[in-house]
Structure formats: structure tokens, C-alpha cells
Amino acid sequence: MRHLAWRQRVLAPLLAACAGLAGAQQPAATGASAQAHEQRIVFPASVSQGALVLGKVPVGSTVRYAGRELRPTPYGTVVFGVGRDEKGPLALQVRRPDGGTDAVSIAVTPRDWPLERVDGVPPRTVNPPPEIVRRIEREQALVVAARQRDDDRGDFAQPFQWPVRGRISGRFGNARVYNGQPGAGHSGMDIAAPAGTPVKAPAAGVVTFAAPDLYLTGGTLLIDHGHGVSSNFLHLSRIDVKLGDRVQQGQTVAAVGATGRATGPHLHWGMNWFDVRIDPLLVLERAAGNAPVGASSP
Ligand SMILES: [Zn+2]
Structure with a gap:
């Protein structure tokens, strides 16, 4: 059951993020959807070795990655880098302002190094x-x-x-x-x-x-x-x-x-x-x- 809840809360937004990234920019939240938008956790589903990754978490969340605490900006943006030899998957822990926690997993796409x-x-x-x-x-x-x-x-x-x-x-x-x-x-x-x-x-x-x-x-x-x-x-x-x-x-x-x-x-x-x-x-x-x-x- 817990797994299902995780899928609903994390996987759906991740898939949405994936679609958004395949196009151009994530659409800005407007009107009634704004509040729901601000509660979303958005990271790319996969990243390249050597990438700078930006994600979005609800304002007031804490995020842990690779032994560090990522400090969200006042808009809920977090950033981290992916090493040249990183194999993945990358694991992030997001603790929302309401105390709920989410685990985010991001695949790493390997590159050739001639x-x-x-x-x-x-x-x-x-x-x-x-x-x-x-x-x-x-x-x-x-x-x-x-x-x-x-x-x-x-x-x-x-x-x-x-x-x-x-x-x-x-x-x-x-x-x-x-x-x-x-x-x-x-x-x-x-x-x-x-x-x-x-x-x-x-x-x-x-x-x-x-x-x-x-x-x-x-x-x-x-x-x-x-x-x-x-x-x-x-x-x-x-x-x-x-x-x-x-x-x-x-x-x-x-x-x-x-x-x-x-x-x-x-x-x-x-x-x-x-x-x-x-x-x-x-x-x-x-x-x-x-x-x-x-x-x-x-
Ligand atoms: Zn050089």
C-alpha cells in the first residue's frame, strides 16, 4: 500500500516532468492549479553523467542527496551535479514541510569518454x-x-x-x-x-x-x-x-x-x-x- 502511495505522489509528477522536459519549458502554474503545482516534486527521470541537475520541491522542504543537505531556494529550486563516473541510480530524500517524506530515484545515462x-x-x-x-x-x-x-x-x-x-x-x-x-x-x-x-x-x-x-x-x-x-x-x-x-x-x-x-x-x-x-x-x-x-x- 505504501508503495502505491509512493507511486501516486512521486512517480506521476516524475512522468509529468519527463514529458515536460521532452518539450520545452514546464508550463507556469496559473489560477487554481497554482497551489497543487507548488506541492509537486519535479526532477528529471534520467540525467547524463556530468550534468547539472535542477529540481523543484515544495517550499520549506529539506532535501538530502549524496550526504549533503540541498538548500531549496525561496522558490523551491534545488541543484546538484552528477559526476563523470557516476553510475546511478541517484537517490534523493525529500522531507516536505508537513513532515511527509518521499524518495526520488533518478537514472544516470552513461557517456563515452574517448x-x-x-x-x-x-x-x-x-x-x-x-x-x-x-x-x-x-x-x-x-x-x-x-x-x-x-x-x-x-x-x-x-x-x-x-x-x-x-x-x-x-x-x-x-x-x-x-x-x-x-x-x-x-x-x-x-x-x-x-x-x-x-x-x-x-x-x-x-x-x-x-x-x-x-x-x-x-x-x-x-x-x-x-x-x-x-x-x-x-x-x-x-x-x-x-x-x-x-x-x-x-x-x-x-x-x-x-x-x-x-x-x-x-x-x-x-x-x-x-x-x-x-x-x-x-x-x-x-x-x-x-x-x-x-x-x-x-
Ligand atoms: Zn583543458
Whole structure:
């Protein structure tokens, strides 16, 4: 019986969400249906590896996922990221304001991760000596710490824009081989552009890290979009903003370069949900096509 109740309360809205996502945007609630709409729990039925997922819960709910409490916005929007190697199904627990609980299960669609050979990178960046390894670890720890930030801002719900226009020269997640030596999966997306090309904030946010010359990533800038969602821009030749600055979508924040472990000028754009790396291209595609539930009302 309990199972039946679960089906009625969760599965039906999920199927509705699925239909909604297959079309364009979830229709806005109007008139008499508004209250019922606000009580719905809406998540996609399935998501891709590397996706940024937005869902909707009744205002005042608490949501647990992957050992974290997701803080709903005042409109009931919650957000989380799906890792490159996540197999799923993903399990979320929603506790409604009336105390009732719902379990939500989301399937994960696997992706292919082709091998990508990157030759001609400086050998000192592929096999650094021990003292450099320690420097890299120190620098990475600062970046990891900056990504723990959990602000209330709903900038993440803006439709993201390309930070520079150009050919995609490296895709998120591809298994990388540097100078013939296997490395980790590519942590972001590379966009080819001449050195000095202005880099524009893909969405509004706050600068949480800015350093002109890290060993591996060169000129490095982090912008936090709220609720654990952040962008990082690497190999920059110039940074035009400083720690703590509030930036608007489309604002020039830096310039393309080839600093750190790079074979030529390009923008590396990575995105995270806390420690989970996500694919910026999926975030752009979501902005261009299927607007997520609640995108206009974070
Ligand atoms: Zn890259």
C-alpha cells in the first residue's frame, strides 16, 4: 500500500516532468492549479553523467542527496551535479514541510569518454620534480577550499552563456594522454581562442579565487554561482577582477592565454558542484534548449 502511495505522489509528477522536459519549458502554474503545482516534486527521470541537475520541491522542504543537505531556494529550486563516473541510480530524500517524506530515484545515462592525445606539453608539467609536486598540491588545496563555498545566491539558475566563442578543442571527461602518458579525465572544456581574447562571465557570481600563475593551471580564476556551483577559468594571460568581486553575466573578467600546462592559447572552462566536476557544455545546452524547471524563478 505504501508503495502505491509512493507511486501516486512521486512517480506521476516524475512522468509529468519527463514529458515536460521532452518539450520545452514546464508550463507556469496559473489560477487554481497554482497551489497543487507548488506541492509537486519535479526532477528529471534520467540525467547524463556530468550534468547539472535542477529540481523543484515544495517550499520549506529539506532535501538530502549524496550526504549533503540541498538548500531549496525561496522558490523551491534545488541543484546538484552528477559526476563523470557516476553510475546511478541517484537517490534523493525529500522531507516536505508537513513532515511527509518521499524518495526520488533518478537514472544516470552513461557517456563515452574517448581517448584524447595531447602532445607537446612542457615535460616539466607532466613529470614534475618532488618540490614542484608539493607546490602543485598546495595550490590545488586552495582551489579545492574555494569550491566548498555554499552561498544562497541563485546565479546558477541563469541561462549560461559562452565565456568566449570558438571551436571546442577539448571535451569534458575525455581520457587524456599527455606526451604519451595517461592522465586523469579532462576536468573541463577547452575553447580555442587567440591570446588576449576577453573572457566573459558565463553567469553572474562572486570571485572566490584569483591567482596569476599556478604551476599547472597558470592564470586561474574561480567564480561562484551559488549553492556550490562554480566556474573555473585556467591558463589565463590576464585577470581583470579580484577576490570578493561581484561580477555580472557577460562582464569581462580575464583574457585567454597559454599559461601553465598548455600547448597553445585556449580557454579551459571547468564547472563544479562542490567537488563534483560537471560538463559546461551540458549547462550551455540546457540554456539553449530545454530550460530547466524553475530557471526563471530561482
Ligand atoms: Zn583543458
